[in-house]
Amino acid sequence: MPASSVQNSFRCAALALLAVLCCQTAVAADPPGYTLARQGDSHDFDFLGGAWTTVQRRLKARNVGSQEWTAFPANLCLTHYLDGIANVDELHMPTLGRRGLTLRTFDTEKRQWSIYWVATPLGRLDPIPVVGGFQGGRGEFYGEDKDGDQPVKVRFIWENLDANHARWAQAFSYDDKTWETNWTAEFTRSDPSRLCDQGRPRRS
Template identity: 60%
Template sequence: MTLSTCKPYTYLLVMSFVVAATAAASTDDPPQADSGAIPPGYSTTVTGTTHDFDYFMGSGWLTTQHRLKETGVGSKEWYTYPATLCATHYLGGMATVDEMYAPTKGTSGLTLRAFDPAKRQWSIYWVSSRDGLLEMPPVVGGFHGNQGEFYSEDHDAHDRPVKVRYLWTIRDQDHARWEQAFSYDNRTWETNWIGDFVRGDRAKLCDDGRPRR
C-alpha cells in the first residue's frame, strides 16, 4: 500500500512519524555523555615502583612549557615560556620533590610525589607559588617502561568536573615530555599543558636542590 492509497487517519499517522524521525535525525544538539563512560585509558589502578622517578633525580632540567590559554572551550591558542626544574628524592626514594621556576612569568611550582608500597602507586600533588595551596586530590599511577600514567577526578578552574590525566614519556637519556589532559565528556581528552625537558648541568642550574634565580 502506498501513501496515496492510505486512509486519511493512517496517512496522518505515518506522516507524523516521518516528521518526528526527521527532526530527531537533524537536531544540532550534541550527544550527551554516558554518565557511566570513562575516557580512553582512564584508570586509578596503574602501578609502578619506587624507582619510577630515578631518571629525573641528580640533574637540573631546562624545560619549555606550553599551556592552553583556556580549557574546555576548544581553544587552539597556547602560552609558551621557559623554565628550570630541579628534583630531589627523600626517604630512600619513597618521596620526591621538584621545583620549577619560570623566570619570564616570575612564578614557581612545586611537585610532591609519595609512593604507597602497599598499593604500589605514586600520588602526585602540585603547589603553585600563586596561592601556596596543595592541590587535591592527587593523580595516582606509575611507570611501565618509559611511559608513566597518572589519573584522578577533579574540577577545573571554573569548577567544572573533569577527569585528569598526566602522561610522562622518557624519550631518551636526556629528553622527556610531560602532558596534562582533562576529559569533560568522559569520552575524549583535551591536552592543556605540555612540558618538554632537556637534561642540564645541576651545578649550573640548581642551588641546594632548587632552581637558581
C-alpha cells in the same frame, strides 16, 4: 494472553531496558584509559633526578576548542628522599614570575605513585592527587579535580625518552568521553651546579 503472562512480559522488558541503561552508563562513565588502579615501581622517577631546562606550552583557553598556545621557559630541580619513594621538584617560570612545586610519594603496598602540586601565588596544595605508575618508559597518572567550578578527570603522561630528554603532558576530560591536552613540557637535562642551588632552581 493471561494477565500473569502480560505482567511477566512487561517485567522482563523493564529489566532488559534497565540492563541496557546500566551498561550504557558504565561504558560512558570514564574517558579512554582512565583508571585509578594503575601500578608502578619505586624507581619510576629515578630518571628525573637532577636539573632540567624545559619548554612549557600551555593552552590559552580550556574547553572551548582553542588551538592557541602560550610557550615559556622554565627550570626544574628535583631531589629524591626516603630512598627514592618520595621526591620533590621545584619549577621556576621566570618570564611568568611564578614557581611551582611537585610532591610525589610511592605507596609500597599499593605499588602506586601519588602526585601533588602547589604553586605561587596562592600556595594551595591540591589535596586530590593523580595516581598511577610507569610501564617501560611511559607513565600514566589519573585523578579527579575541578576546573573552576566544573568537575574534570585529569591525566598526566610522563615519557622517559632517553638519558637527557623527557616529556610531560596534562589533559582534562570534561565530558567523560574525550581528553583535551592543555599543558605540555619538553625537558632537556642540565648541569645542577649551574641551574640549582641546594636542590632549588637559581633565581636569575
